[in-house]
Amino acid sequence: MEPLVLCLWIFAGTCAVTWLLxxxxxxxxxxxxxxxxxxIAYVAVFxxxxxxxxxxxxxTVLVALWGARLTYNFARKGGYAPGxxxxxxxxxxxxxxxxxxxxxxxxxxxxxQNLILLAISLPAYTAYQNPTPLGVLDxxxxxxxxxxxxxxxxxxxxxxxxxxRKKAGTAPTRFLTTGLFRYSRHPNFFFEQAQWWTVFAFGAxxxxxxxxxxxxxxxLLTLLFLGSTTFxxxxxxxxxxxxxxxxxxxxxxxxxxxxxxxxxAATHPSNG
Numbered sequence: 575m576e577p578l579v580l581c582l583w584i585f586a587g588t589c590a591v592t593w594l595l596x597x598x599x600x601x602x603x604x605x606x607x608x609x610x611x612x613x614i615a616y617v618a619v620f621x622x623x624x625x626x627x628x629x630x631x632x633x634t635v636l637v638a639l640w641g642a643r644l645t646y647n648f649a650r651k652g653g654y655a656p657g658x659x660x661x662x663x664x665x666x667x668x669x670x671x672x673x674x675x676x677x678x679x680x681x682x683x684x685x686x687q688n689l690i691l692l693a694i695s696l697p698a699y700t701a702y703q704n705p706t707p708l709g710v711l712d713x714x715x716x717x718x719x720x721x722x723x724x725x726x727x728x729x730x731x732x733x734x735x736x737x738x739r740k741k742a743g744t745a746p747t748r749f750l751t752t753g754l755f756r757y758s759r760h761p762n763f764f765f766e767q768a769q770w771w772t773v774f775a776f777g778a779x780x781x782x783x784x785x786x787x788x789x790x791x792x793x794l795l796t797l798l799f800l801g802s803t804t805f806x807x808x809x810x811x812x813x814x815x816x817x818x819x820x821x822x823x824x825x826x827x828x829x830x831x832x833x834x835x836x837x838x839a840a841t842h843p844s845n846g
Contacts, residue, residue, distance in 0.1 A: 577623035578699055581616050585692045588612055593684035602679055603659040605687045610644035612688070613637055616695035620702040628708045629701050633776050636719050637695075640769055643723065647730045662802075665809060690798060693791035694770045697777030700788050704780040711779045719772040726765035729754045733762065748814050757829040759807070759820065763799050764827040770795055803827065 592604040617637045621630035652658040663683075667675050732753040739745040754761040771792045778784045803826065811817045823833040 577619045577702060580619050581692060581695070581699075584612070584615060584619075585688060588691075589685050589688045592688065593680055596679055596684065601657070601659045602663045602683055603653065605683055605691075606648070606660055607654055609687075609691065610641040610648060612691050613695045614641045616692060617698040620698040624702050624705060627701070627705050629706075629712060629776060629780055630698060632708070632712065632716060633698055633701065633773065636716065636723075637773065639720075640723060643727055647734075650734070662805060662809065687798075690791070690794050693788070694773065694795050696788045696791055697774045697786070700777030700786055701780040704777075704782070706780050706782070709779070712776065715772050715775045715779060718775075719769055722765045722768040722772065725754070726762050726769070729762040729765060749810065749817060749820070751820055751824070754829065756824070756832055758825050758827055760803055760827050761829055763803060764829065767792065767796050767799055767827075799827070 588608060592608065595604045596602045614634070614637050617630070617634045621627065621634045624630050648654065666678065670678065732755065733750055736745060736750040740748075758764055774786070774789055774792045777788055778786055807817070807821065811821070819836065823835055825832075
């Protein structure tokens with residue numbers, strides 16, 4: 575069987591299984607639970623079909639490292655436990671009529687999100703079609719991927735440590751604003767997307783051109799993160815009004831130097 579055809583069968587089966595499980599269990603994070611696993615399978619399919627092409631083997635190893643780290647982080651937050659549903663789905667259910675949410679579940683959660691997981695993996699198909707030797711650019715891409723992986727690991731660990739302090743009642747603020755979060759409100763989101771842009775780079779290197787249709791994968795992923803970030807921040811801002819000042823001073827995703835805080839005395843001048 576052609577590897578692309580096999581991946582399409584895996585995609586169809588994953589869509590069906592995640593949707594059926596959501597209907598049966600009334601939990602809607604089944605795609606989230608497979609998020610860090612399915613892309614490894616997609617990339618590995620092309621690596622095996624290639625007979626062990628060095629670039630595809632390297633891509634599989636890197637994506638497996640990404641998946642192992644993300645799976646661990648998701649598991650320790652209770653994502654695989656019963657009831658470990660993404661809190662944002664509950665918010666959406668409260669804002670939608672039941673039939674609207676079920677359509678959202680079918681087409682967005684079960685189909686579209688799984689489509690993105692397939693799409694971000696398809697640079698491996700480009701590498702499969704262009705089995706050129708490994709070169710210096712592949713080494714650069716691999717180092718960049720590992721750097722982005724390290725960045726996401728640090729950001730997630732900082733977030734984990736903060737929430738542990740928050741549970742213990744020892745956190746100095748109501749949301750994290752230090753470490754990498756001083757330079758980006760969502761550094762983990764930035765590094766996650768950067769890793770998949772690097773996966774696209776491997777396919778472009780193999781083909782010898784960045785003009786590849788598989789760019790649709792990281793583009794769709796980036797758009798997904800832009801939308802989810804907006805929704806997530808709307809929830810956070812509704813709980814913590816001071817979050818608005820954090821938004822003003824800190825870059826949304828791309829790490830950058832923070833802006834100076836407002837001078838409260840200038841903003842609220844004294845009458846005296």
